[in-house]
Amino acid sequence: MAAPMIGHRSKDFVNLYNDIHPRLQSLVGTTQPVFLSTSSAWGVMEGAIRNLVNKKVLCCCSGAFSDKWVDVAVRCGKDAEALQYEWGTPVDPADIDAKLATGEFDVVTFIHNETSTGVMNPLAEVAAVVNKYDDVLLVTDTVSSFTVVPIEFDKLGIDVLLTGSQKAY
């Protein structure tokens, strides 16, 4: 912090970003652009909801953070349904499949590692189920799993993967 600040429109910032970006891509397992947000993780979660949900969002709920996603979706004016599990129980991909088969949903919210209970949910299996439905997007929160376990964004076919800098990373 003793060094002078650099302007966010300066060449120095462009160089810094260009240096960071390929390494972020490798951590995320993608060749697509990775975007940095100056918000907290919830800012990106809310942004995903606001920008992607047109029909209805299915929120996989199994703890404090995933339960809150329904509340956020409703406050954003979206039609939202909780796929509710008892806290401490992992999300079951077969339940998601049954819900998506109704054709009601265009987005699924999913927390890879539910921090409030410590339960890691089966990301690869959930992604495989959601990918059966071309018109449904999978939004995945990896705030407390990112870089702790390998996550292959492109290979798994995740649509939005968000994380924060303050927990696992």
Ligand SMILES: Cc1ncc(COP(=O)(O)O)c(C=O)c1O
């Ligand atoms: C799984 C999970 N999602 C979301 C958040 C919210 O992150 P933030 O406080 O950066 O909005 C946290 C932690 O606070 C978290 O553990």
